[in-house]
Amino acid sequence: MSGCIGGPNKMSSYSHRERVLAAFNHQEPDRVPIDLMGNATMLLDATYIRLRDHLGLAPIPPVRSGTTANYYDERILEYFDIDFRRIFLPKNPAAHSEVLDDGTIIDPWGVGYQKAGLYVNIVHNPLHGATTVQEVEAHAWPSAADLYSVDGLAEQARRMFEETDYALVARNPITYGFLDRACQVMDMAEFMMALALYPDVARAIIARLLEIYKGVYGMFLDAVGPYVQMVEIGDDLGTNKSLLISPAMYREFIKPAERELYALIHEKAPQAALFRHTDGAVFNVIPDLLEVGVNVLNPVQTSTAGMDARRLKAAYGADLTFHGAVEGLEGDPTVDQVVAIVKDRIDGLAAGGGYVLASCNHMIDVSPQNIIAMFDTAREYGRY
Numbered sequence: 001m002s003g004c005i006g007g008p009n010k011m012s013s014y015s016h017r018e019r020v021l022a023a024f025n026h027q028e029p030d031r032v033p034i035d036l037m038g039n040a041t042m043l044l045d046a047t048y049i050r051l052r053d054h055l056g057l058a059p060i061p062p063v064r065s066g067t068t069a070n071y072y073d074e075r076i077l078e079y080f081d082i083d084f085r086r087i088f089l090p091k092n093p094a095a096h097s098e099v100l101d102d103g104t105i106i107d108p109w110g111v112g113y114q115k116a117g118l119y120v121n122i123v124h125n126p127l128h129g130a131t132t133v134q135e136v137e138a139h140a141w142p143s144a145a146d147l148y149s150v151d152g153l154a155e156q157a158r159r160m161f162e163e164t165d166y167a168l169v170a171r172n173p174i175t176y177g178f179l180d181r182a183c184q185v186m187d188m189a190e191f192m193m194a195l196a197l198y199p200d201v202a203r204a205i206i207a208r209l210l211e212i213y214k215g216v217y218g219m220f221l222d223a224v225g226p227y228v229q230m231v232e233i234g235d236d237l238g239t240n241k242s243l244l245i246s247p248a249m250y251r252e253f254i255k256p257a258e259r260e261l262y263a264l265i266h267e268k269a270p271q272a273a274l275f276r277h278t279d280g281a282v283f284n285v286i287p288d289l290l291e292v293g294v295n296v297l298n299p300v301q302t303s304t305a306g307m308d309a310r311r312l313k314a315a316y317g318a319d320l321t322f323h324g325a326v327e328g329l330e331g332d333p334t335v336d337q338v339v340a341i342v343k344d345r346i347d348g349l350a351a352g353g354g355y356v357l358a359s360c361n362h363m364i365d366v367s368p369q370n371i372i373a374m375f376d377t378a379r380e381y382g383r384y
Contacts, residue, residue: 016083020167020229024273024295024321026353032346032382033083034375035323035358036076039172039232040277040299042069042362044118047371048076054368055079063088066097066105068118069362080375083356085166087157087228089173089220092149095142108142111184118364125187127205131194136204139185144215148173153223161227170224170231170269172277174216177235178206178257179244195249202253210257214264221268230273230296231265238280241305247285255288262293275323279361281305286316299324299360302345309348322349323356326374329366335373342377350382357382 014022014029022029035041043051045062048071052059055076062070072086098106104123105113112124127139160168176184182205183191194202221231235258237243237250245254265274273295282289283306289297300322302309309325325345329338342357349355357378363371 015165017165017167017229020083020356023353023356024229026318026321028351028353028384030384032350032378032384033167033356034080034378034382035084035356036080036082036375037072038084038086038169038358039175039234039275040361041324041358043071043366043371044069044362044364045071046118047363047366048073051076051368051371066107066113067120068115081379083167084169084230085160085164086169086171087153087160087224088171089148089150089216090153092145092147095147108147109181109185110140122184125185125190127186128190130186130190130201131198133200133204136201136208139208141208141212144212144219147212148216148219150219150223153220157224157227167229168224168227169275170220170228170272172232172234173220174213175234177233178209178213178254179235179237181209182206192245195245195253199253206253206257210261213261217261217265218268221265225269225272228269228272230275231269232275232277233261233265234277234298236280237278237285238282238301238304240280240301240303242281243285244280247288250285251288255292259292266293273321279304281307283307283312283315286312286320290316290319294320296321296323296356299358300349301327301360302348303327309345313349313351313354317349317352317354321354321356324358324360325349325355326357327360329359329370329374330364332367333370335369338370338373339377342374343381346378346382350384 019029020033023033045068052073057075060073063072064070095108103114110126111122113120114123127136130136186205191202243250262274274293275296275298276289276294277298279299279301281304297320301307302325312322326342328341345357
């Protein structure tokens with residue numbers, strides 16, 4: 001990096017895809033790549049609509065429903081010169097969620113949700129109270145084919161690869177990883193207890209999830225694997241101060257399933273980086289994530305214990321690409337404060353490549369002016 005990253009402007013010789021690949025390969029392209037509207041980088045609906053209206057764009061239909069972050073808008077990606085584009089695995093038209101009289105949504109996993117303001121809360125866990133493997137096996141688990149369809153997807157991916165210069169991403173189709181989903185189908189407190197009291201039950205749940213997840217990523221990457229530069233997956237392991245479960249329990253129950261699933265992903269898309277989302281203070285298990293095949297870490301919550309940007313870069317910057325890290329956008333900071341945050345993240349993470357700038361998690365209630373300031377600063381100050 002030549003001095004401060006905000007050096008003289010120069011004509012870019014990099015395509016969007018080349019810029020991203022250089023960063024993934026720990027090389028310095030013309031500027032830091034930037035991302036929006038992927039796994040954990042969405043705009044919640046109210047924030048999206050304010051930005052859309054601020055930019056003078058006409059309304060478009062949402063790409064999904066039942067959540068509070070439902071819009072994927074190519075026009076906004078173009079406006080900010082975002083380097084990535086997502087390929088979504090379509091739902092099977094026969095798959096549907098049941099809506100009860102009280103508004104509870106029962107999804108194909110049997111999990112019940114209700115909207116509450118900005119959030120969607122779980123109100124029904126189908127394996128609540130289960131203490132035997134037989135109860136786990138008796139649950140009506142969905143199959144990959146029940147959930148998704150790949151009709152026409154390979155041609156769409158090929159066309160996007162040949163007709164655009166963006167870095168293409170296999171968008172996380174399942175949202176929740178092994179720990180997240182197990183806590184949903186059983187109840188979080190109960191699954192945590194099952195790890196200690198009913199380990200065979202915990203293993204049975206994870207085994208069923210692994211079977212389904214391998215089916216989902218197998219069908220998805222059989223269609224799009226040759227064309228994508230990144231594959232998204234996620235599972236939250238951390239809180240603000242520590243891990244959700246001990247490193248020993250992570251390594252015993254979760255890590256083996258990750259290793260098997262991630263091996264399949266790398267087999268189906270060998271040229272693609274594996275993007276792993278996990279919130280929280282996960283510094284101590286980053287070597288484990290590297291071991292199971294993670295290449296890109298998101299969202300990089302630098303405000304949590306042990307996750308200082310410069311510490312992360314010094315310890316793991318040679319092996320990992322960091323994705324996200326821009327916090328402090330909520331709570332109505334000034335534009336100058338946002339600019340300072342973005343510059344600090346670039347200074348801490350961008351040297352030598354290996355950084356993609358994005359918001360740390362979804363933007364919940366962020367003003368259009370601050371979103372614009374974030375990306376304007378990234379494009380200007382983030383030049384190498």
